[in-house]
Amino acid sequence: MARRYDCTEATDRKTGLREAASAVRRGELVVLPTDTVYGIGADAFSPDAVGDLLEAKGRGRGMPSPVLVGSPNTLHGLVTGFSELAWELVDAFWPGALTLVAKHQPSLTWDLGETHGTVAIRMPLHPVAIELLSDVGPMAVSSANLTGYPAPQTCDAAQDMLGDTVAVYLDGGQTPDTVPSSIVDVTGKVPVLLRAGAISADELRRVVPDLKEAS
Numbered sequence: 416m417a418r419r420y421d422c423t424e425a426t427d428r429k430t431g432l433r434e435a436a437s438a439v440r441r442g443e444l445v446v447l448p449t450d451t452v453y454g455i456g457a458d459a460f461s462p463d464a465v466g467d468l469l470e471a472k473g474r475g476r477g478m479p480s481p482v483l484v485g486s487p488n489t490l491h492g493l494v495t496g497f498s499e500l501a502w503e504l505v506d507a508f509w510p511g512a513l514t515l516v517a518k519h520q521p522s523l524t525w526d527l528g529e530t531h532g533t534v535a536i537r538m539p540l541h542p543v544a545i546e547l548l549s550d551v552g553p554m555a556v557s558s559a560n561l562t563g564y565p566a567p568q569t570c571d572a573a574q575d576m577l578g579d580t581v582a583v584y585l586d587g588g589q590t591p592d593t594v595p596s597s598i599v600d601v602t603g604k605v606p607v608l609l610r611a612g613a614i615s616a617d618e619l620r621r622v623v624p625d626l627k628e629a630s
Contacts (some may be wrong), residue, residue: 419570419584422448422543431585432546438582439551444468446559446573447547448587449483450540451512451595451613452566453573455581456483456547456556462526465555469528471580473562479528480555481514481535485548493534493553495520500623501601507622510540512596512613527555537596543587558595568593599626 420431435445442464445456455471457464459482468480484490487505490497494517501515519525519534527534539545548554558566559573559581567573570586597612599619607627608616620626 417574417579417581417584419574419586422585422587428543428585431583432543432550435547435583435585436550439464439547439554441582442467443582444471444577444580445547445583445585446570446577446581447544447556447585448541448570448590449544449556450510450590451592452568452590453559453570454483454544454556455559455573455577456554458551459527459553459555460523460525465525465527467580468555468557471577472557472560474557476528478562479530479535480557481537482527482553483544483548483556484536484538484553485545485550487538489553490517490536493519493523493536496602498601498604500606503622504599504601504606504619508614508619510538510545512540512594513537513619514596514598516598516600516602516609518602525555533602535598541587543585547585566593566595600629 420427422428442461457468496518514537516535561576568590595612597614598610600607
C-alpha cells in the first residue's frame with residue numbers, strides 16, 4: 416500500500432522525507448516534486464530498482480532514466496571529461512531546469528538502461544527534491560507518468576497513473592510549470608542543445624556563445 420505525505424506541512428514533510436529515504440534505500444520507488452513536473456525516482460545504483468522504475472512507466476531500456484543530484488559537487492564522482500564550458504553551464508543554471516548529457520565514469524556500477532556510456536544529469540530547483548537527494552545520493556528520476564501520457568503537475572495525477580507501484584508519494588502541491596528541462600550534450604568540445612525547454616537557446620548562449628543546436 417502506497418503512503419503519501421503532505422510536504423507543505425512541516426511535520427508531514429519531515430516524516431515523508433524520512434520514509435522516502437528509507438524506501439529508496441530498500442530499493443523501492445518514490446514520487447517527488449521537482450521544479451518542472453513530478454518525478455518517479457529510485458536509487459541510481461540499484462539496477463533492480465531502476466528496472467522497476469522503467470517497468471512502472473511502461474518504458475524500455477532504450478529510453479534510459481536521467482539522474483538527479485542534490486549538489487553540483489556530486490558530479491565529480493559521476494562524470495568524466497567534463498569541460499570548462501560544462502562547468503560554466505552548471506554555475507549559471509543549477510539548480511534549475513537544465514539537464515546535461517555527459518560521459519559517466521566507467522567505474523560506476525549502475526545500469527540506467529542503454530546509455531552508451533553517457534548520463535543525463537540535473538540538479539532540480541525544488542527544496543523537497545534537494546533534501547531527499549542530499550540524504551540518499553543520486554537518484555534515477557523520470558517524469559511520474561505512464562509512457563505516452565502527460566507528465567503530471569500534481570501528486571494526484573501521478574498517483575492515479577502509478578498507484579501502488581510506488582512506495583511513497585511526496586506531495587509538494589502543484590509544480591510551477593509543465594515545460595520540461597532543456598537538454599544540452601556536453602560530451603564534445605562544443606555543447607549541443609538537444610532539446611529546447613525551460614531555458615531558451617538565447618539564455619544558454621549568454622553563457623556558451625558557440626552553443627550548437629541539434630539538427
